[in-house]
Amino acid sequence: MLKWIFDSFYGPEAAFTAIRVFQYITFRSALSAVLGFGLTVLLMPVVIRWCRASLFRASTKEDVPFHAKKAGTPTLGGAVVVMTTLVATLICADLGNRFVQMILVVLVGLGVVGFLDDLLKAVRSEAGLFGRYKLLFQFLIAAVIAAWVHHSAIEYRLLWKSEDILTGYQSVLAVPFFKNTFWNLGAWYIPLSILIIVGTS
Numbered sequence: 126m127l128k129w130i131f132d133s134f135y136g137p138e139a140a141f142t143a144i145r146v147f148q149y150i151t152f153r154s155a156l157s158a159v160l161g162f163g164l165t166v167l168l169m170p171v172v173i174r175w176c177r178a179s180l181f182r183a184s185t186k187e188d189v190p191f192h193a194k195k196a197g198t199p200t201l202g203g204a205v206v207v208m209t210t211l212v213a214t215l216i217c218a219d220l221g222n223r224f225v226q227m228i229l230v231v232l233v234g235l236g237v238v239g240f241l242d243d244l245l246k247a248v249r250s251e252a253g254l255f256g257r258y259k260l261l262f263q264f265l266i267a268a269v270i271a272a273w274v275h276h277s278a279i280e281y282r283l284l285w286k287s288e289d290i291l292t293g294y295q296s297v298l299a300v301p302f303f304k305n306t307f308w309n310l311g312a313w314y315i316p317l318s319i320l321i322i323v324g325t326s
Contacts, residue, residue, distance in 0.1 A: 214229060267322035270318070271316075271322065296314040
């Protein structure tokens with residue numbers, strides 16, 4: 126939002142020099158981190174007190190003895206993190222960036238799954254969302270994002286510091302820690318992306 130305000134009303138030649146910092150991703154990234162952390166610190170104690178006074182407390186699994194330690198633990202902590210991250214992103218990120226849009230879809234989608242899990246734990250006093258349904262929702266969200274990335278005509282540079290800008294379907298994997306090392310995964314790009322998103326969620 127800040128970048129949109131800057132681009133719409135000020136621009137690179139803004140008379141008020143200090144306002145130009147909003148065009149730099151480094152400044153907006155730092156501001157987003159500070160804003161997200163600050164909101165979490167402020168809101169988390171309030172949510173914890175509310176959860177202790179309501180139904181949103183962790184239940185236990187009778188067949189798992191050590192799980193009894195979690196009895197009565199306030200839940201919804203993840204929802205607070207998701208909300209504060211979402212607010213910080215909406216304020217500081219470039220919302221016209223397709224990668225930002227994709228990350229927001231993943232964040233909100235998986236956040237909803239986590240909230241449903243906590244809600245069912247509170248209402249039914251059981252284990253929450255069944256594992257098979259949780260995995261199903263995760264795979265569906267990951268499939269949408271993987272297909273979105275694959276079919277997006279995103280401009281990118283294949284070689285490090287290369288001036289050649291390419292565009293088209295994404296099927297190339299940049300090998301970490303190796304400059305200018307790429308694997309064209311072809312049709313395997315989507316299933317690998319799905320496994321990575323689900324595995325890290």
